[in-house]
Amino acid sequence: MNVPSQDVLITGARIYTVNSAFDVVEAMVVREGVIIAVGSRESLEHTYTIDHVVDLKGRMVYPGWIDPHCHFAAYGAQTREVDFTGAASFEECILRAKAFPANGKWLTGAGWNHSLWPDAQLPDKTILDRAFPDRPVFMMRADRHCALVNSTALALAGIDAQTHVDGGMVEIRDGQPTGILVDAAMKRMFDCMPVPDPSDRREALLAAQAACFGVGLTGVADAGLDLSDIQLMDQLHREGDLRMNIYAMINPNAEAKEFFHTRGPLKTDFLTATSFKYFTDGAIGSHGAWMQQPYLDAPGNCGLQFYRDEDLLAEAEENLKHGFQMNTHAIGDAANHQVLDIYGRVLKGRNDKRWRIEHAQVLLPGDIDKFGTFSIIPSVQTTHATSDMPWVESKLGKDRLVDAYATRRLMMQNGLIANGSDFPVESIDPLKGFYSAVTRQNEKGDPAGGFMPDERLTREEALRAMTSWAAYANFDDDRKGSLEPGKFADFVVTDEDIMRIPDADIPEVKVYATYIRGQQVYARENVS
Structure with missing residues (x-):
C-alpha cells in the first residue's frame, strides 16, 4: 500500500537560505526529506496542503553546517582514549593518563600541545617510562603529526637509534631515541597496535x-x-x-x-x-x-x-x-x-x-x-x-x-x-x-x-x-549547502542570530536543534 507523502511546513523562523542572493525567508515546505518551496508562510499555506507545522517560535534556521576538513572517524576513536587537550604541562598529561581506566594492552591518547606549556619544550620518554614501565603508551600531539611513546612501545615497534623512516623522523638525543616520533615514523606504532x-x-x-x-x-x-x-x-x-x-x-x-x-x-x-x-x-x-x-x-x-x-x-x-x-x-x-x-x-x-x-x-x-x-x-x-x-x-x-x-x-x-x-x-x-x-x-x-x-x-x-x-x-552543491527547492532538508536551528549578534557573543551560541532530511536528529528540548 502506498503511503501518501506529507508536506511539513517549517515556520516561525528567520531562515537564511544561503542561496546565490542570500535570501532570508520565514518558512519552507519539506516533502520526503527534500525542500520543495521557500517563502512566506501565507504564500506557502495557500499553495500547498500542509499536513504538519513545525513552529520554531522566532528562532534562526541555517543550512546544516558542513565541516570541509576534519577527522570524523578519528574523533570517534578518540572518545575511547585519553584526552590531553588543554593540559597545562606534561605533568598534567601524566596525571590524566594514570587516571584513565586500564582497558586493553595499550594506553593511547591525543591532544597535548607543548607550545602552550611554560617551557614550550617537546617532552621525552624519561618521565613516561617511570610512570608506565611495562605498558606501551602512545600520546599524539594536538596536530596529529607527532607523538610521544615510551620505551616499551619503541621496543614493540622495533624502533631504535638506527631506525630511519622516509617522510618521518625518530628524534635521537645522546645516541638514543627520545620517544618523539614525527609523521611517517608514527606508522610503525600503528602497525603494531591492536586493530579495533x-x-x-x-x-x-x-x-x-x-x-x-x-x-x-x-x-x-x-x-x-x-x-x-x-x-x-x-x-x-x-x-x-x-x-x-x-x-x-x-x-x-x-x-x-x-x-x-x-x-x-x-x-x-x-x-x-x-x-x-x-x-x-x-x-x-x-x-x-x-x-x-x-x-x-x-x-x-x-x-x-x-x-x-x-x-x-x-x-x-x-x-x-x-x-x-x-x-x-x-x-x-x-x-x-x-x-x-x-x-x-x-x-x-x-x-x-x-x-x-x-x-x-x-x-x-x-x-x-x-x-x-x-x-x-x-x-x-x-x-x-x-x-x-x-x-x-x-x-x-x-x-x-x-x-x-x-x-x-x-x-x-x-x-x-x-x-x-x-x-x-x-x-x-x-x-x-x-x-x-x-x-x-x-x-x-x-x-x-x-x-x-x-x-x-x-x-x-x-x-x-x-x-x-x-x-x-565537496562536489555536493547540487544537493546540499543551501536551503532551496530540490535540496535536502538538512538544517540547524539556533536561538540567537549569528549574523547580527555582537562578535563576542558568537562563541557562546548553542544549537537548539539539528535536522537531517527534515527529521530531527538532535534537540536541546523537544521541538514539535
Whole structure:
C-alpha cells in the first residue's frame, strides 16, 4: 500500500537560505526529506496542503553546517582514549593518563600541545617510562603529526637509534631515541597496535555522529580514510544507523586505488567518495611542515618533504585520468609551492575539477594568485591561525607570516573558500571557526583588532564557507549547502542570530536543534 507523502511546513523562523542572493525567508515546505518551496508562510499555506507545522517560535534556521576538513572517524576513536587537550604541562598529561581506566594492552591518547606549556619544550620518554614501565603508551600531539611513546612501545615497534623512516623522523638525543616520533615514523606504532574490532569502530562512528549533531554539523569531510572505513560507513548508512553526510577523502594506497579506479567515484545520498587525499608535509608545531628556509627555533631543519616532484605529478595525472579530485595537505611554503606547480602542470588553466589544497597555511610571495589561475580550492581552518598565533612567529619569523593564514586573499581568487576545523585538532564546534573567520581573535577576544585583521571574512562569507562553499568543495552543491527547492532538508536551528549578534557573543551560541532530511536528529528540548 502506498503511503501518501506529507508536506511539513517549517515556520516561525528567520531562515537564511544561503542561496546565490542570500535570501532570508520565514518558512519552507519539506516533502520526503527534500525542500520543495521557500517563502512566506501565507504564500506557502495557500499553495500547498500542509499536513504538519513545525513552529520554531522566532528562532534562526541555517543550512546544516558542513565541516570541509576534519577527522570524523578519528574523533570517534578518540572518545575511547585519553584526552590531553588543554593540559597545562606534561605533568598534567601524566596525571590524566594514570587516571584513565586500564582497558586493553595499550594506553593511547591525543591532544597535548607543548607550545602552550611554560617551557614550550617537546617532552621525552624519561618521565613516561617511570610512570608506565611495562605498558606501551602512545600520546599524539594536538596536530596529529607527532607523538610521544615510551620505551616499551619503541621496543614493540622495533624502533631504535638506527631506525630511519622516509617522510618521518625518530628524534635521537645522546645516541638514543627520545620517544618523539614525527609523521611517517608514527606508522610503525600503528602497525603494531591492536586493530579495533568492527563493533568498536561502529560505536566510535556513532559517538562522532552524536557529537556532530549536537553542534549543528550535518556534513563532514573526513580527510583520509581507508577503503574499509568507507565500506563500514556505507554499510551503516544503508542500515540507517549513520545519518551524517560524509565526504570521504580516500587514502591513496594500492587497495583503495584498485577498488575505486575499477568502479569510479562513489556517490550515494549520504556518502561521497570522489577524491584522493595526499600529504606533502607535516605541521609547523612539530617542525614537519616543509619550508624553503629553516625554522628559526630549529636551525638547519626545513621540515619534511613527502613526495618527489615526479611522484606527485604521476599521482596528479592518475587522478585526472580516472576522474577523481585531488586533495593535498600542504602547510609549509615549499609544500604549497610544489603542489601549486604540479596542479598547474596538470590542470593547465581554469577548470571545474575542484582540486583542493588542504590547509594552504604558509605561502610564498606570488603563489596566492595560482589558486585563481588553476581554479584550486583553498580548504583552510581559520582556528589554526588563532591557535598558532601565540608561537608561530618564534618558529617562522615575521617575514614568512606576510603570506600565511591568508584567508581573505585566498577567498578572493575564486570567490569562495572552504573553512573547516580539522577536528579533533581544533574544536568540533563550527561556530568557533565562524568566529575566528570574522574576528581573527581567540575566544578571549585577543588580540585587540585581530591577528592579521585584513584577512577577516564578512559574516556572509564565513557562513558560506561552512555551508554552500563547503558543499561546492565537496562536489555536493547540487544537493546540499543551501536551503532551496530540490535540496535536502538538512538544517540547524539556533536561538540567537549569528549574523547580527555582537562578535563576542558568537562563541557562546548553542544549537537548539539539528535536522537531517527534515527529521530531527538532535534537540536541546523537544521541538514539535
